[in-house]
Amino acid sequence: MTIVEAGLQPGLASGRIDPPSGRRGVLVATLGLWRTRIGLLLVAVLVGIAVIGPLFAPYGGTEFVGPPFTADAPDTLFGTDKLGQDVWSRFLLGGRTILLLAVVSTLIGLAIGAVVGLVAAYNRGRLDNVLMRTMDVVFAFPNLLLALVAVTTLGRRSWVIVLIVAFTAVPRVARITRGAALGVVERDFIGAAEALGESRSHILGREILPNVAGPLLVEANLRLTYSIALIGALGFLGFGVGLNQPDWAQMINENRPALSTAPWGTLLPIFAIALLTVGVGLVADGLGRAIAGVDRARPT
Amino acid sequence: MTTTSDVTTSTALAIDDLRIVVSRTGEDIVDEVSLTIAPGEVLGLVGESGSGKTTVGLAVLGHARKGVTVASGRVEIGDVPMLELGPTQLRLARGQLVSYVPQDPGTALNPAMRIGTQLLEVLEAHDFGGSDGAHRRRVTEVMAEVLLPGTPQFLRRYPHQLSGGQQQRVGLAMAFACRPSVIVLDEPTTGLDVSTQAHVLQTVRQLCREHGVAALYITHDLAVVATLVDRVAVLYAGRIVEHGPAATMFDAPAHPYTRHLIAAVPAMSGERTITGLPGRAPSPGHRPAGCAFAPRCSAATEECRASFPPIDVLADRHAVRCYHPTAAIQVRDHAEAAPSGVGDVPGDAALTLRRVSASYSGHTVVRDVDLHVGRGECVALVGESGSGKTTVSRSVGGLHHEWAGEIHLGATALARAARDRPVEQRLRIQYVFQNPYSSLNPRRSIGESVGRPLIVGGTSASDARRAVADMLERVSLTADYADRYPDQLSGGERQRVAIARALVSKPEVLVCDEVTSALDVLVQAAIVELLAELQRELGLSMLFVTHNLPLVRSIADRTAVMADGRLVEVGTTEQVLSQPEHEYTKRLLADTPRINETRPVEVVEERLADDVALHAPAVAVPELDV
Numbered sequence: 071m072t073i074v075e076a077g078l079q080p081g082l083a084s085g086r087i088d089p090p091s092g093r094r095g096v097l098v099a100t101l102g103l104w105r106t107r108i109g110l111l112l113v114a115v116l117v118g119i120a121v122i123g124p125l126f127a128p129y130g131g132t133e134f135v136g137p138p139f140t141a142d143a144p145d146t147l148f149g150t151d152k153l154g155q156d157v158w159s160r161f162l163l164g165g166r167t168i169l170l171l172a173v174v175s176t177l178i179g180l181a182i183g184a185v186v187g188l189v190a191a192y193n194r195g196r197l198d199n200v201l202m203r204t205m206d207v208v209f210a211f212p213n214l215l216l217a218l219v220a221v222t223t224l225g226r227r228s229w230v231i232v233l234i235v236a237f238t239a240v241p242r243v244a245r246i247t248r249g250a251a252l253g254v255v256e257r258d259f260i261g262a263a264e265a266l267g268e269s270r271s272h273i274l275g276r277e278i279l280p281n282v283a284g285p286l287l288v289e290a291n292l293r294l295t296y297s298i299a300l301i302g303a304l305g306f307l308g309f310g311v312g313l314n315q316p317d318w319a320q321m322i323n324e325n326r327p328a329l330s331t332a333p334w335g336t337l338l339p340i341f342a343i344a345l346l347t348v349g350v351g352l353v354a355d356g357l358g359r360a361i362a363g364v365d366r367a368r369p370t
Numbered sequence: 371m372t373t374t375s376d377v378t379t380s381t382a383l384a385i386d387d388l389r390i391v392v393s394r395t396g397e398d399i400v401d402e403v404s405l406t407i408a409p410g411e412v413l414g415l416v417g418e419s420g421s422g423k424t425t426v427g428l429a430v431l432g433h434a435r436k437g438v439t440v441a442s443g444r445v446e447i448g449d450v451p452m453l454e455l456g457p458t459q460l461r462l463a464r465g466q467l468v469s470y471v472p473q474d475p476g477t478a479l480n481p482a483m484r485i486g487t488q489l490l491e492v493l494e495a496h497d498f499g500g501s502d503g504a505h506r507r508r509v510t511e512v513m514a515e516v517l518l519p520g521t522p523q524f525l526r527r528y529p530h531q532l533s534g535g536q537q538q539r540v541g542l543a544m545a546f547a548c549r550p551s552v553i554v555l556d557e558p559t560t561g562l563d564v565s566t567q568a569h570v571l572q573t574v575r576q577l578c579r580e581h582g583v584a585a586l587y588i589t590h591d592l593a594v595v596a597t598l599v600d601r602v603a604v605l606y607a608g609r610i611v612e613h614g615p616a617a618t619m620f621d622a623p624a625h626p627y628t629r630h631l632i633a634a635v636p637a638m639s640g641e642r643t644i645t646g647l648p649g650r651a652p653s654p655g656h657r658p659a660g661c662a663f664a665p666r667c668s669a670a671t672e673e674c675r676a677s678f679p680p681i682d683v684l685a686d687r688h689a690v691r692c693y694h695p696t697a698a699i700q701v702r703d704h705a706e707a708a709p710s711g712v713g714d715v716p717g718d719a720a721l722t723l724r725r726v727s728a729s730y731s732g733h734t735v736v737r738d739v740d741l742h743v744g745r746g747e748c749v750a751l752v753g754e755s756g757s758g759k760t761t762v763s764r765s766v767g768g769l770h771h772e773w774a775g776e777i778h779l780g781a782t783a784l785a786r787a788a789r790d791r792p793v794e795q796r797l798r799i800q801y802v803f804q805n806p807y808s809s810l811n812p813r814r815s816i817g818e819s820v821g822r823p824l825i826v827g828g829t830s831a832s833d834a835r836r837a838v839a840d841m842l843e844r845v846s847l848t849a850d851y852a853d854r855y856p857d858q859l860s861g862g863e864r865q866r867v868a869i870a871r872a873l874v875s876k877p878e879v880l881v882c883d884e885v886t887s888a889l890d891v892l893v894q895a896a897i898v899e900l901l902a903e904l905q906r907e908l909g910l911s912m913l914f915v916t917h918n919l920p921l922v923r924s925i926a927d928r929t930a931v932m933a934d935g936r937l938v939e940v941g942t943t944e945q946v947l948s949q950p951e952h953e954y955t956k957r958l959l960a961d962t963p964r965i966n967e968t969r970p971v972e973v974v975e976e977r978l979a980d981d982v983a984l985h986a987p988a989v990a991v992p993e994l995d996v
Contacts, residue, residue: 258803258805258808258809259819264768264769264789265767265768265801266796266822266823266826267788267791268822280811280813361813363812363855
């Protein structure tokens with residue numbers, strides 16, 4: 071807790087504690103929050119399962135080990151799924167691909183959406199209208215349908231799935247960013263930057279972006295869970311990267327009918343995704359708090 | 371003034387030994403506050419931000435903010451103990467016994483409701499008069515009382531269809547609707563320009579007199595109080611340090627803090643320039659033992675630091691809490707710093723505006739402004755809100771692009787937008803914004819913000835850091851502020867940072883846009899002092915935009931007055947303030963609240979009063995601008 075105190079109460083009374091500044095300061099402040107620590111722990115456990123879990127899988131992902139939907143099948147930890155495959159093995163194997171695809175597509179969607187939203191909010195007028203109405207058009211397409219069309223025309227490749235999932239995230243991120251940025255572009259420090267002749271990219275990236283980081287991070291977390299769900303849905307419909315490859319989202323869909331008799335096939339991936347969401351959420355929240363300086367000492 | 375001020379036969383509001391603390395820590399926010407107000411009397415509660423004046427005001431309504439507890443003391447309205455009422459009784463008492471006029475009517479009125487409906491709501495909540503008809507009659511009546519038309523058309527308006535002054539009058543109408551016996555006004559005129567403010571204040575005083583309402587008027591601005599109140603109580607760090615009749619308080623202030631407050635108010639005449647007071651009032655939890663003012667007081671002794679002075683009654687109803695009420699305090703004298711009147715030669719001007727007109731999407735707001743600022747000269751640009759003065763300054767700064775005419779920096783013509791000007795030109799003109807709460811990026815450290823102009827100009831990071839440290843010290847901060855963030859600073863400190871940012875690149879011309887209007891008087895005085903000093907030392911040419919006419923005496927060599935987008939009068943500050951020629955300037959001067967402490971003020975007033983045409987009885991004329 072000592073780091074926290076040094077970091078968050080810059081020289082209030084004693085005067086001689088040097089507060090951390092710049093990016094290191096934000097990082098120290100972020101790590102100093104309990105919510106970040108718990109969040110990081112959750113993320114680490116889940117990512118750990120996804121990355122090194124496969125090494126500990128007792129069976130292969132598509133190996134037949136007993137009768138379907140049997141909670142107490144012999145030699146299994148959590149029973150079998152609808153094709154009689156080992157739930158525990160499929161759970162350990164099913165995290166890696168979906169997490170990777172979801173994270174990459176979310177990051178791409180977030181980046182593009184943020185740029186669109188910032189440009190729209192800063193320039194206003196015609197450009198704003200063109201950009202945001204385009205976003206509305208994209209928004210109006212059902213995500214899944216769009217993804218199915220893309221996958222059927224371009225093939226079942228990872229990059230197609232990543233790009234199309236990123237694409238569906240862009241309008242929502244753009245809208246959130248624009249909304250948050252509208253209140254910021256009005257403020258005088260933007261005028262001060264303009265009077266100094268700062269470049270547009272500096273104003274967008276260094277003056278406005280840090281001020282909309284909070285809502286953007288919350289949105290990032292939401293978009294990550296949506297990405298997981300969308301990629302899972304594609305897999306369920308047979309348009310995922312590999313047919314019947316173990317995959318958390320697909321497991322939830324497949325094993326739902328037997329929720330009462332063989333629940334683990336559904337519950338394990340649900341817990342995994344839920345905890346991951348909570349973990350990422352806590353980290354995003356902590357980061358947002360630190361950037362906004364919520365816990366900084368200030369005069370009353 | 372005469373009928374009520376000395377009559378204390380009854381008491382409308384009595385606050386007795388009130389102590390309010392932070393619930394979590396038990397640190398006092400206000401302590402030992404005792405006040406009484408008679409019916410029809412207006413008491414001004416004066417203090418800096420953070421002195422606890424709003425906390426006292428809310429306690430009168432039986433309310434304590436979240437995280438704050440009333441530890442002891444009594445608040446009685448008539449014989450109703452406000453602090454002992456249950457939630458239902460409190461709800462009945464508020465509005466009927468005591469009501470509240472908030473600071474910003476723009477946010478206090480519901481933007482989605484017609485003003486008539488909002489007024490009716492108050493009356494219906496208390497079932498004033500007992501019938502729908504009585505409610506409606508009372509709405510019309512109270513509208514007349516606050517000098518607004520009570521016509522159905524007017525009552526159907528929404529708040530955004532009213533001017534700021536009219537909005538505040540609606541706020542007053544809501545507060546007076548149920549004929550309360552006590553009314554709490556929390557800086558109700560802060561956001562209004564001087565003329566509107568004067569009219570609203572007169573209405574408040576008249577209403578209180580006529581209906582025998584006791585008013586607690588909370589403010590940081592002594593000048594406002596001077597024209598309005600019968601008695602004044604000065605609150606410092608949560609304690610009342612002096613109270614007495616208004617006249618006594620302004621003529622013979624006893625407490626050093628009160629004297630500083632009066633010295634900080636810009637005077638309309640006389641050679642006196644305003645002086646500020648370094649430091650700021652200690653916040654709860656940081657208050658020293660003994661007299662809280664001692665650390666800032668030049669007359670403080672060991673005795674002051676050891677214990678809080680007892681109440682010392684000086685004269686009839688005039689009391690002070692100070693061990694050395696008569697000791698000479700050092701109100702710094704700036705007589706020698708009077709503006710010198712240099713550079714009145716247009717050929718040598720640092721900044722020249724020729725036939726500058728400006729518009730917003732085709733709608734012209736500034737017409738044919740010719741103005742120059744000589745080298746080392748400070749020119750004040752004065753006008754009410756909407757006069758176009760800020761548009762002129764924004765055009766000079768390159769922030770407003772829709773202008774025509776010529777603006778020259780030295781001998782070179784400036785491009786319209788800052789982005790089209792060469793870096794070197796952008797650094798030679800710097801701009802200080804009105805609101806220090808919005809002009810600093812909250813996500814950047816002070817060091818980054820202040821150093822940015824140097825980085826843009828190509829200075830290395832380490833040189834910039836050194837220059838920033840120097841500059842912060844020049845504006846009376848310390849180098850370690852560089853690592854802080856804006857939200858850790860007070861308003862005055864933020865404005866100092868903004869000034870440091872503007873001066874770090876050693877500009878020739880500094881444009882100050884209403885730089886003090888968001889600040890308390892003491893802070894305002896300190897900022898003006900700082901600017902005047904820096905201007906002299908650095909030989910800056912300055913365009914000082916303000917709506918505060920008395921303020922210009924402390925800083926400007928020449929003053930230009932703007933109305934409706936045109937310059938109506940330009941002259942030396944002395945000329946403009948003491949012998950205004952244009953009607954508009956005279957009206958501005960007449961509406962400015964002042965402390966009647968020096969004779970010349972009265973002379974000016976009399977002279978103006980002779981000119982009946984421009985002295986239309988303010989009370990009878992509600993603002994016509996909609």
